[in-house]
Amino acid sequence: MPKINRYTDISEIDKEAKRDYIDRHSPFITVLGEAKKGETLQVNVKMGQEYTHPDDFDHFIESITLYDGDTKLATTTFLPGTFGNEKSHAEVTFTIRPMKKKLNLIAHGYCTKHGIWESTPVVVEVAE
Amino acid sequence: MPKINRYTDISEIDKEAKRDYIDRHSPFITVLGEAKKGETLQVNVKMGQEYTHPDDFDHFIESITLYDGDTKLATTTFLPGTFGNEKSHAEVTFTIRPMKKKLNLIAHGYCTKHGIWESTPVVVEVAE
Amino acid sequence: MPKINRYTDISEIDKEAKRDYIDRHSPFITVLGEAKKGETLQVNVKMGQEYTHPDDFDHFIESITLYDGDTKLATTTFLPGTFGNEKSHAEVTFTIRPMKKKLNLIAHGYCTKHGIWESTPVVVEVAE
Amino acid sequence: MPKINRYTDISEIDKEAKRDYIDRHSPFITVLGEAKKGETLQVNVKMGQEYTHPDDFDHFIESITLYDGDTKLATTTFLPGTFGNEKSHAEVTFTIRPMKKKLNLIAHGYCTKHGIWESTPVVVEVAE
Numbered sequence: 001m002p003k004i005n006r007y008t009d010i011s012e013i014d015k016e017a018k019r020d021y022i023d024r025h026s027p028f029i030t031v032l033g034e035a036k037k038g039e040t041l042q043v044n045v046k047m048g049q050e051y052t053h054p055d056d057f058d059h060f061i062e063s064i065t066l067y068d069g070d071t072k073l074a075t076t077t078f079l080p081g082t083f084g085n086e087k088s089h090a091e092v093t094f095t096i097r098p099m100k101k102k103l104n105l106i107a108h109g110y111c112t113k114h115g116i117w118e119s120t121p122v123v124v125e126v127a128e
Numbered sequence: 129m130p131k132i133n134r135y136t137d138i139s140e141i142d143k144e145a146k147r148d149y150i151d152r153h154s155p156f157i158t159v160l161g162e163a164k165k166g167e168t169l170q171v172n173v174k175m176g177q178e179y180t181h182p183d184d185f186d187h188f189i190e191s192i193t194l195y196d197g198d199t200k201l202a203t204t205t206f207l208p209g210t211f212g213n214e215k216s217h218a219e220v221t222f223t224i225r226p227m228k229k230k231l232n233l234i235a236h237g238y239c240t241k242h243g244i245w246e247s248t249p250v251v252v253e254v255a256e
Numbered sequence: 257m258p259k260i261n262r263y264t265d266i267s268e269i270d271k272e273a274k275r276d277y278i279d280r281h282s283p284f285i286t287v288l289g290e291a292k293k294g295e296t297l298q299v300n301v302k303m304g305q306e307y308t309h310p311d312d313f314d315h316f317i318e319s320i321t322l323y324d325g326d327t328k329l330a331t332t333t334f335l336p337g338t339f340g341n342e343k344s345h346a347e348v349t350f351t352i353r354p355m356k357k358k359l360n361l362i363a364h365g366y367c368t369k370h371g372i373w374e375s376t377p378v379v380v381e382v383a384e
Numbered sequence: 385m386p387k388i389n390r391y392t393d394i395s396e397i398d399k400e401a402k403r404d405y406i407d408r409h410s411p412f413i414t415v416l417g418e419a420k421k422g423e424t425l426q427v428n429v430k431m432g433q434e435y436t437h438p439d440d441f442d443h444f445i446e447s448i449t450l451y452d453g454d455t456k457l458a459t460t461t462f463l464p465g466t467f468g469n470e471k472s473h474a475e476v477t478f479t480i481r482p483m484k485k486k487l488n489l490i491a492h493g494y495c496t497k498h499g500i501w502e503s504t505p506v507v508v509e510v511a512e
Contacts, residue, residue: 001197001198001232001234001246001249002195002197002198002199002200002234003198004132038468038470040467040472040473040475042477055481056313057312057313057314057336058313058336058337062200062335067130069129069130070129070130070131070242070243070244071130071240071243071463072130072190072238072240072243072463073462073463073466074460074461074462074463074466074476075460075461076458076459076460076461076476076478077333077458077459077460077461078457078458079318079368079455079456079457079458080313080314080336080368081314082457082458082479082480082481083424083480083481084422084481084482084483085483086422086481086483088424088481089424089479090479091424091479092458092460092476092477092478092479093426093476093477093479094460094476095466095473095474095475095476095477096466096467097439097466097467097468097470097472098468099468099469099470104129106129106130110200112199112200112335112336114198115198115199116198118129121129166340166342168339168344168345168347170349183353184441185440185441185442185464186441186464186465190463199335200335201334201335201338202332202333202334202335202338202348203332203333204330204331204332204333204348204350205330205331205332205333205461206329206330207327207328207329207330207446207496208441208442208464208496209442210329210330210351210352210353211296211352211353212294212353212354212355213355214294214353214355216296216353217296217351218351219296219351220330220332220348220349220350220351221298221348221349221351222332222348223338223339223345223346223347223348223349224338224339225311225338225339225340225342225344226340227340227341227342240463240464257453257454257488257490257502257505258451258453258454258455258456258490259454260388318456323386325385325386326385326386326387326498326499326500327386327496327499328386328446328494328496360385362385362386366456368455368456370454371454371455372454374385377385
C-alpha cells in the first residue's frame with residue numbers, strides 16, 4: 001500500500017473492459033538498438049500498447065519512472081494536456097549509458113485515478 | 129521489483145547495524161494538529177527517527193512522496209548537499225487539506241543506494 | 257521566455273484584481289527560527305499571502321522550488337486536489353542545513369495557467 | 385536570480401574553454417518529424433551539441449524541462465550515474481501532441497554546479 005499494480009498478459013483475460021484497463025495503465029519498455037558498454041542507449045517507455053489512456057485534467061498519466069533493478073535512473077513528470085486532452089499513449093524515450101554486463105529495466109507509471117503500475121521487467125545483455 | 133522495503137519494528141532487532149539501516153531509511157509520518165474537513169493540515173515526513181542518513185553526493189535521500197491510499201498527494205525531490213553533506217534526517221512538511229472522513233497516509237522515501245522505503249501507514253480521522 | 261514573473265509590492269497597485277493576481281501567484285519565504293551553521297533550518301514557502309489560489313484540476317500550483325542563489329535545494333511537486341479543489345495557499349516547509357555564512361534564498365512557484373513566479377529574495381545570516 | 389543563463393552562438397566566441405562551457409550546458413531542441421494537429425510529436429532535448437558534460441555525482445545535469453511558451457509540458461529528472469559517470473550529453477525525447485497552430489518550444493536544463501540554462505526557442509508550425 002500504495003498498491004503496485006502489475007501487468008498481466010491481457011490475452012488471457014476475457015472481458016474487453018478489463019483488458020483495456022490493464023493495458024492502458026501498463027508501461028511497456030522498448031530498448032532501441034543494441035546495448036554496448038559505455039555507449040548511450042535509448043529506452044522508450046510507453047503507457048499502453050493496444051489501448052490508449054485519457055489525458056483529462058482530472059485523469060492523466062502524471063509520471064513515468066525507469067529503474068535498473070532497485071536503482072532509479074530517471075523520472076519524467078507530465079502535466080495534463082501534454083496530449084491535447086485526447087486519449088493517447090503517454091510516452092518518453094530516456095537516454096542511459098550502461099556500464100554493467102546486464103540491466104534489469106523496469107518502469108513505473110502513475111495514473112492520477114488508478115495509482116502506480118509496474119511494467120514487466122526487461123533484461124538487457126550489455127555487449128563489451 | 130523494484131523492491132518496496134517496509135519498516136519493521138527495530139526494537140525487535142538484535143543487531144545494531146541492522147536497526148540503524150532500517151531506521152535511517154524509513155519515512156516517519158507525523159500529523160501536526162487535528163485534521164478538520166476543509167482546513168489545511170500539516171503532515172511532516174522525516175527519514176529516520178533514531179538514526180541519521182548520509183547526505184553524500186553518491187548516497188543521499190533523493191525524494192519523499194506522500195500518498196493517501198493509492199493517491200499521490202505530493203513529492204519533494206532533494207539534491208545532494210541539502211543537508212550540507214552531513215548525516216541528518218531528510219525531512220519535509222507538506223500542507224494538505226482533507227475533504228474525506230478518513231485519510232490513509234503513507235510515505236515513500238528513495239535512497240540512491242538502497243532504493244524505495246515505505247512508512248507504516250497512518251490513519252487520520254477527519255473531524256467534520 | 258518562459259517569462260519569470262516577479263513579485264512587486266501590491267500596496268502600490270490600485271486595482272484589486274491585479275493585487276489578487278500578483279499576490280496569489282507569488283511565493284513567500286519564511287525562515288522559521290534562527291539559522292545556525294550545521295544545524296537544520298526550516299524554510300516555509302507559501303503561495304500568496306493575502307489572496308488564495310484555485311486548486312482546480314486545470315488550474316493549480318504544480319510546484320514550488322527553493323534556491324540558494326543559483327543552486328537548487330529542493331522541489332515539491334503537487335497534484336491537483338491536494339487542497340481539496342478549494343482556493344488555498346499551496347505551501348511546503350523544507351528542511352535545509354546551512355554550511356555557509358550567508359544564504360540567498362529565493363523560490364519559484366509554477367501555476368499551470370500563469371507560469372513561473374519568483375519570490376523576493378531572503379538573505380539569511382548564518383550564525384557560527 | 386537565480387540567473388537564467390542563455391545560449392549564445394559559440395562560433396563568435398574565441399576562447400575554447402568558454403565555447404565548451406556554454407555549449408555543454410545549453411539544451412538543444414530537435415523536433416523529429418512534422419508537426420500535425422492532433423498527432424503525436426517527438427521532441428528531443430539534448431544538453432550540449434559539440435561538447436559533453438560531466439556525469440559526476442557532485443556535478444551533473446539534474447533535469448530537463450520542456451515549455452511551450454510559458455506552459456510547462458514535461459520535466460525529466462535525472463540521477464547522477466545515468467551516463468555511467470562519464471562525460472556525455474544528457475538527453476531525453478518527449479512525446480507531445482500539438483492542438484494549436486504554432487508551438488514556441490523552449491527548454492531549461494539544470495546543472496548542479498552551474499545552474500539553469502535556457503535553449504534558444506524553436507517555433508513549430510503545426511499542419512492542420
